[in-house]
Amino acid sequence: MAHDVIIVGAGFGGMGAAIELGKMGIDDIVILEREDDLGGTWHVNRYPGLAVDIASVTYSYSFEPNPNWSRLFAPGSELKAYASHVANKYDLRRLMRFGVEVTGATWDADAAEWEVALASGETLRTRYLITATGFLSQPKLPDIEGIEDFAGTVIHSAKWDDEADLEGRRIGVIGTGATGVQLVPELAKVAGHLTVFQRTPIWVVPKIDFAVPGPVRTMFGALPITQRAARFANSVALEALNTVGVLNYKYGHRFNDLAALLAKAHMFAQVRDRRTRAALTPGYSFGCKRPTFSNAYFPTFARSNVTLESTSIRRVLPDGIEMADGTVHEIDTLVLATGFSLWEKNFPAIEVIGRDGQSLGEFWRETRFQAYEGMAVPKFPNFFCLHSPYSYTGLSYFWTIEAQMVHLRRVFQEIERRAARTVEVTERANAEFLGTMSGRLGRSVFQLGSCEGSRSYYFDPHGEATLLRPSSVIGARRDAHTFPIDDYAFA
Incomplete structure (x- = not known):
């Protein structure tokens, strides 16, 4: 039946x-x-x-x-x-x-x-x-020669291994989309050395985040209209971002230009090395790819235990990753923040x-x-x-x-x-x-x-x-x- x-x-x-x-x-x-x-x-x-x-x-x-x-x-x-x-x-x-x-x-x-x-x-x-x-x-796996032959630990962000011991490890991360932006700062805290393999930079703007005070949560529970008002205010802001800068770019492209300037200023304030900034700066219009919010991503690249690699990957070796220019980064743990098919x-x-x-x-x-x-x-x-x-x-x-x-x-x-x-x-x-x-x-x-x-x-x-x-x-x-x-x- x-x-x-x-x-x-x-x-x-x-x-x-x-x-x-x-x-x-x-x-x-x-x-x-x-x-x-x-x-x-x-x-x-x-x-x-x-x-x-x-x-x-x-x-x-x-x-x-x-x-x-x-x-x-x-x-x-x-x-x-x-x-x-x-x-x-x-x-x-x-x-x-x-x-x-x-x-x-x-x-x-x-x-x-x-x-x-x-x-x-x-x-x-x-x-x-x-x-x-x-x-x-x-989950999407990168189409890279030799990835099946990597001898170390491989973890995809969508199939996270809670039992994996990452403390002090030489970690390589492939992927710098929204997931990578959240994940990279956390891995940098525990890795002996972290190498971030970036194919495409992402626009990152400041994240205005904070703990919601207890009295506010109490008010939301007692007076639901206050939470609806907060939802409305946030929705209006997102609606403007989407309809003006993305869907009506023909008329609102200056909005995108301002958003890109904000992202660049955010990066400039947090990344002092000129070459690193150049590598992290997208070459496409703001809005072509979903941007993200973070206050921790850019400062990660100033850490002594973090390397940003922006050249192309040639192949994965059993104990590392070889770049197109012949450089080899030795790693024992490979984290794939490569998103979804x-x-x-x-x-x-x-x-x-x-x-x-x-x-x-x-x-x-x-x-x-x-x-x-x-x-x-x-x-x-x-x-x-x-x-x-x-x-x-x-x-x-x-x-x-x-x-x-x-x-x-x-x-x-x-x-x-x-x-x-x-x-x-x-x-x-x-x-x-x-x-x-x-x-x-x-x-x-x-x-x-x-x-x-x-x-x-x-x-x-x-x-x-x-x-x-x-x-x-x-x-x-x-x-x-x-x-x-x-x-x-x-x-």
Whole structure:
């Protein structure tokens, strides 16, 4: 017998979808999670220095505020605890099956159901399939000659080894993205020597972080409106950063120039060596790649036990790393802060075969990456992908989740009203939405800025910046409330 809904992924996206559907009285929901607990990226990632890079009052559900964040930018362990709190409050754990890896899903047109295949060999059936596997779920290994032959300890930031003894070790770190910026200062504190292998510099601006005073937390708990006000203020600032400097670069490029000057001034104040500053300075426009916040990253390179290596890696040796110029850095521990295989393995994270045998992955790679309202794709009935192209709104993922919850509610309400068996976005609606999104990107930093060399994960394999939805948060929420319901075909 088929379930009503199967959700793949027990992170904040999957939990948000389950909460919304539960409010509608849909109870036959199964949430499948390959890890041993919920929380998604905040369960998997636990490397030293892990913290949110969006203020915690904004990086949380608006309908479930947490008055007890210890800092403005909470450590990762608190996000994991918050995820557990949400699951317990909304009684989601009873819906979850952990340690279950989904390998694929195939649409059965005759039964109007999805057949979901598990790695164990088991198959499940469901009327509706929602994938909530997230953007950052498939760890990426660098494609470097000899890396399999390294004789020392290898740790990926997404699979941190809490038992590894790093004290006094000769550590090499590959990767200087947002994870590297958090991780490098922590490793420098314990390493005998730390070598940071930088392929692409990152824009880093000051981090205004502080412990949230006890009286403030008490006030947030007693008067929730005060925390909503703090959330609103932070959201306005992030909205301005995204819509003015990133999405409307054609008109707001001076905003980017000022942000770049701030980052350079921040570096100048903390890095006195001219050559080091030159190596750490990005050559691409501010906003092409997600910037980050840190007060500890730049000072790390002034430590006597830290080396910044910005030339290309030739190969990994059993006991070190050889650079293109022949220099060899001897290391015994290799830390990979190389992020995730975003486009290679996440779009989609499982094989999805829709109507007429259409493969979702092949469709995206052979045509263009696209999804109506960042949610649905033609030829994939009763299917919603929460991490589709053009889905990610702004900088806080919770803005995206909550807009998607509204979208799901409207579609499922219409399914019930029409007593429909299937729902599928029309080719016309999808094409019109794709045209609108492509047009808006024409005035963004991604097309008008200097993004060459940024190696930004915003860009898909076709060279289009389809990860972000070129819309304000307010606009995305409005669209979720007002998109024409007849953009879907119900049968």
